[in-house]
Amino acid sequence: MLRLLGRRTSANVQKVTWLLTELGIAFQMEDVGGEFGGNRTPEYLRLNPNGVVPALIDADTSVWESNTILRYIANRFGPTHFYPSDPAARAACECWMDWQLGTLNLCMTPLYVGLVRTSPEDRDAEAIRRHHERASSLFGLIDDTLAERPFLAGEHLTLADICNAVFACRWFALCREERGVRPHLTRWFEAIEARRVFQDHVVMPLT
Known part of the structure; x- marks a missing residue:
């Protein structure tokens, strides 16, 4: 199952949870950033060197930057009209x-x-x-x-x-x-x- 590290009140996290839900893709949300902290730990920085949320973990692949995560999801689980192929x-x-x-x-x-x-x-x-x-x-x-x-x-x-x-x-x-x-x-x-x-x-x- 995909792991999404972030907090639900983050606009950039909301983009990702919205798309995952639209596509019916199961994911595990882990609270990181903001009041939860944890985004400056060595462990998190290995996943996302920018130290912000979100980060998406797909098996051995870590993806960061919210719009790149959206593209990754669309390519990984597509084709989908959310990301046209033309x-x-x-x-x-x-x-x-x-x-x-x-x-x-x-x-x-x-x-x-x-x-x-x-x-x-x-x-x-x-x-x-x-x-x-x-x-x-x-x-x-x-x-x-x-x-x-x-x-x-x-x-x-x-x-x-x-x-x-x-x-x-x-x-x-x-x-x-x-x-x-x-x-x-x-x-x-x-x-x-x-x-x-x-x-x-x-x-x-x-x-």
Whole structure:
């Protein structure tokens, strides 16, 4: 059985538990990171030298970095529409996966830390305003894309949507006034939000 090391409140862990459940793949969850600790031990660092969660253990194979784990699962247990085999369709999916890591993360993570993990008296209001403005613009880009298709990479839910919907969930939880502002983003998110697996693995209190 696959072992997944991480904590269920981590956005990057949620991506993985969501996909595993969608594909009906059994896994054993082991609490690591955050309040559980254990992610800086020599044992864990041998599995994931970056010292963050998640790490996926498949027999003698250790995989880290959440989006790489998603690709590994799709390749290991596929083929699946979550990760298209056609080169052009796969590239469309991977563009949005890389965009989430390299662009959306750069404002959503500090916005989350500033609003959830920083006490009110220690918050940097200007930095929060700046990250909120940038995130709003980026979710506007998603909205523009979804005006032309039901999902980010085309007609079907893919890894592109899994990566970005986890952060859309946080965006709407942090900034409730944004809910419904962009019609295509809202339609896409509400369709994903209605999935039982999303409710079970992604919708939870922010910590």
